[in-house]
């Protein structure tokens with residue numbers, strides 16, 4: 473049984489992606505087009521992302537709750553922009569219990585409306601604010617061009633929803649959660665994201681302002697990996713979320729919402745994968761270490777397995793997520809290649825000679841060949857392996873950062889932008905208008921990603937005009953091809 477390779481990225485990137493998802497056993501297509509079956513290896517990757525987010529949400533004062541999957545259609549229509557934005561993607565239930573329903577029910581595409589309804593009941597006075605809620609759930613947005621993890625009709629996510637007494641506080645919270653996402657993407661997923669303001673055209677339907685984190689994938693396309701929205705009083709007015717202020721006046725609350733989904737799994741795959749397959753950052757990898765026992769005789773097998781379980785105990789003591797590949801009938805070489813393709817950060821080989829030498833041979837996924845190998849004495853396993861994982865995590869982030877930085881360009885003319893978006897992101901002075909963005913998209917396939925916050929100090933700076941259309945610029949924005 474020979475290990476079959478994935479399609480090289482340079483040959484066909486889309487094919488490479490689907491090969492990796494399938495061969496690494498992450499997910500597969502469901503009977504209903506656009507839906508996905510997330511397999512254990514893919515789900516464990518998501519669970520690690522999820523718990524890294526969940527602990528950050530709790531540390532910033534949020535509590536988890538759960539709201540219904542079905543939302544009365546009348547709720548969806550209460551906020552004008554919201555209904556306009558989501559109607560084309562809605563799945564609607566018209567029958568239940570064998571009867572036509574009096575009011576159709578939307579399968580939640582997002583929960584601002586149903587949560588807004590609850591917030592109106594929960595919030596009475598300024599003492600009830602801020603209200604900081606998060607929900608882990610599935611949502612449905614009908615997808616015409618599905619891609620596993622990247623665009624699926626049903627996906628998993630978290631949606632945070634908060635209400636505040638003042639506009640300033642709500643804006644501050646929107647930015648705080650954007651920072652939480654930035655930290656999670658960078659620290660856990662080793663994806664050096666750029667955070668910024670979305671253009672009015674690209675913002676969330678019903679938001680005043682939307683912010684996003686944008687990561688660069690291995691083919692230089694952008695992936696919007698998380699969004700944080702300042703909703704102003706839009707949903708408060710639609711759902712009557714009012715509170716009694718300290719001065720005894722009735723005020724509308726200011727709300728925010730923010731989400732990260734299973735798209736992030738697609739981001740991890742594409743930000744780090746190479747021509748051999750997946751490369752997982754240790755902090756989110758389902759298995760940080762896989763041990764492959766090597767033996768020929770039964771006698772060797774016993775001693776190799778006994779030694780492997782000693783190593784396993786040391787790894788468990790050091791809280792390293794690991795797995796011993798005990799599969800029968802597969803050669804060590806096959807197993808080694810298989811785990812390499814599946815992106816395991818560190819592979820350990822244990823053969824009779826290692827048992828004799830009381831050591832293991834380690835191989836790094838991110839450093840191919842001899843260079844990435846080292847002999848680790850048994851008594852150093854508990855110390856050296858975690859240190860190695862930290863080193864790999866840092867090195868993947870550095871590599872992704874260097875790759876991104878070498879594909880970030882600045883254009884001083886529309887012609888330059890056209891060239892630059894063929895292989896990277898192009899930063900221009902941008903007016904932010906729909907007309908201009910539509911034109912760029914049609915002519916170059918590149919969309920506006922964001923106005924990066926660390927680049928733009930002020931909006932509509934005097935004397936700066938759009939690189940493409942010449943109108944007053946709103947700020948500097950990145951354009952690129954995107955998922």
Ligand SMILES: [Zn+2]
Pocket residue numbers: 902903904905908938939940941942943
């Ligand atoms: Zn323009």
